[in-house]
Amino acid sequence: MRYLISGATLPDGSGADILVAAGTIAAVGRIPDADAAGATVVDASGLVALPGLVDLHTHLREPGYEQSETVLTGTRAAAAGGFTAVFAMANTLPVADTAGVVEQVKSLGDAAGYATVRPIGAVTVGLAGQTLSEIGAMARSRAAVRVFSDDGKCVHDSLLMRRALEYVSTFDGVVAQHAQDPRLTEGAQMNESALSSELGLKGWPAVAEESIIARDVLLAEHVGARLHVCHLSTAGSVDVVRWAKARGIAVTAEATPHHLLLTEELVRSYDARYKVNPPLRRDEDVRALREGVADGTIDIVATDHAPHPQESKECEWDAASFGMVGLESALPVVQTALVDTGLIGWADVARILSTEPARIGRLAGHSHAFEPGSAANLTLVDPAASSTFELDRLHGRSTNSPYLGATLSGSVRWTFHRGYPTLRDGVLADVTETAEAATAYTEAFS
Numbered sequence: 001m002r003y004l005i006s007g008a009t010l011p012d013g014s015g016a017d018i019l020v021a022a023g024t025i026a027a028v029g030r031i032p033d034a035d036a037a038g039a040t041v042v043d044a045s046g047l048v049a050l051p052g053l054v055d056l057h058t059h060l061r062e063p064g065y066e067q068s069e070t071v072l073t074g075t076r077a078a079a080a081g082g083f084t085a086v087f088a089m090a091n092t093l094p095v096a097d098t099a100g101v102v103e104q105v106k107s108l109g110d111a112a113g114y115a116t117v118r119p120i121g122a123v124t125v126g127l128a129g130q131t132l133s134e135i136g137a138m139a140r141s142r143a144a145v146r147v148f149s150d151d152g153k154c155v156h157d158s159l160l161m162r163r164a165l166e167y168v169s170t171f172d173g174v175v176a177q178h179a180q181d182p183r184l185t186e187g188a189q190m191n192e193s194a195l196s197s198e199l200g201l202k203g204w205p206a207v208a209e210e211s212i213i214a215r216d217v218l219l220a221e222h223v224g225a226r227l228h229v230c231h232l233s234t235a236g237s238v239d240v241v242r243w244a245k246a247r248g249i250a251v252t253a254e255a256t257p258h259h260l261l262l263t264e265e266l267v268r269s270y271d272a273r274y275k276v277n278p279p280l281r282r283d284e285d286v287r288a289l290r291e292g293v294a295d296g297t298i299d300i301v302a303t304d305h306a307p308h309p310q311e312s313k314e315c316e317w318d319a320a321s322f323g324m325v326g327l328e329s330a331l332p333v334v335q336t337a338l339v340d341t342g343l344i345g346w347a348d349v350a351r352i353l354s355t356e357p358a359r360i361g362r363l364a365g366h367s368h369a370f371e372p373g374s375a376a377n378l379t380l381v382d383p384a385a386s387s388t389f390e391l392d393r394l395h396g397r398s399t400n401s402p403y404l405g406a407t408l409s410g411s412v413r414w415t416f417h418r419g420y421p422t423l424r425d426g427v428l429a430d431v432t433e434t435a436e437a438a439t440a441y442t443e444a445f446s
Contacts, residue, residue, distance in 0.1 A: 008044035023419035052084025052377030057302035064093025077396035113438025235288030272320030307398030332408035385411035
């Protein structure tokens with residue numbers, strides 16, 4: 001299949017046509033009519049072309065929690081949000097702590113075809129924080145795992161964290177830490193502040209995150225390993241990462257879209273859609289995170305897409321699960337919080353939502369700069385669009401989005417995964433056709 005993407009705006013602001021053929025970018029620039037003969041034309045006037053978005057932090061829930069999400073439904077949500085690759089967190093049932101489980105998750109993603117799925121392996125067996133998992137076996141498996149995390153839980157044992165960092169450094173892997181001191185956050189329900197006292201909810205202090213990050217960057221420096229910090233949420237955490245980078249430590253960090261836009265004030269509603277871990281923080285923390293993204297201290301934006309069934313959210317605050325879905329809303333929130341405010345431009349969006357997460361996860365084929373011959377993983381965005389975020393924008397199995405009813409900027413119009421349009425002018429491609437296209441691609445390039 002051949003597609004001519006006509007008149008797109010590239011991240012650097014220049015205009016170009018993009019010819020897609022046989023799963024790759026065949027040409028970029030002014031495409032002669034003869035070269036584009038027979039291609040399906042996509043009118044990209046007014047649209048920004050980005051390299052396909054990559055999410056380093058997605059919860060796909062399968063195996064084990066299919067009532068919340070499956071690999072198929074999660075990757076459909078990813079395609080709708082402009083993502084062509086997602087890294088699937090390990091807190092499934094069974095936990096992704098063996099080569100067998102990570103290969104199963106990868107295979108499900110390959111078969112669905114909406115996005116490349118790279119499993120994240122658990123650092124410890126069963127996420128229990130007691131014994132290292134089969135890290136080497138997962139790295140050598142067909143899933144070729146390079147990111148390891150107990151996300152949802154912190155690797156709080158210092159010696160175990162040191163051993164994990166040492167192990168992954170032997171094959172250029174990275175440990176992605178959920179920075180949360182468990183003792184300081186026992187029973188925590190929201191950010192620790194005057195508001196938590198007023199509402200009578202136990203607080204999650206900023207130091208519980210910042211102290212773990214400080215410990216881990218020093219451990220990474222000591223053993224010469226790569227460390228990635230998940231979902232930074234406090235101004236102090238940004239300061240610690242900034243200090244570590246200035247010292248030359250190999251640390252990268254992410255912020256979520258919701259921590260870049262929402263504050264703890266929303267907890268006053270007791271609407272459990274706003275219950276996340278780490279919790280929504282103060283306005284000054286949001287400002288510090290935005291500045292951290294703009295100056296490069298925070299390397300990437302990652303969704304922490306965390307689907308939950310309705311009954312886990314429509315209940316009392318104390319009983320509700322932590323987390324919110326975020327794949328479909330990520331780009332509009334980034335545009336609203338960072339682009340429309342003038343903090344970053346579209347070249348930066350390409351960096352924080354595509355090239356850098358691909359680099360951190362050592363994912364090939366998803367970090368091109370529109371070079372001919374590269375895999376055609378592309379996202380087309382209408383930055384002039386503005387609309388109310390409604391249920392019909394959600395394509396996963398769960399609907400626990402905090403943005404329902406909110407007005408957000410921008411809209412993803414097209415997503416090309418390996419040259420196949422998984423999203424076509426805002427409409428998801430058919431499940432069967434997408435699976436067949438994925439099979440054809442695998443057979444052609446295997």
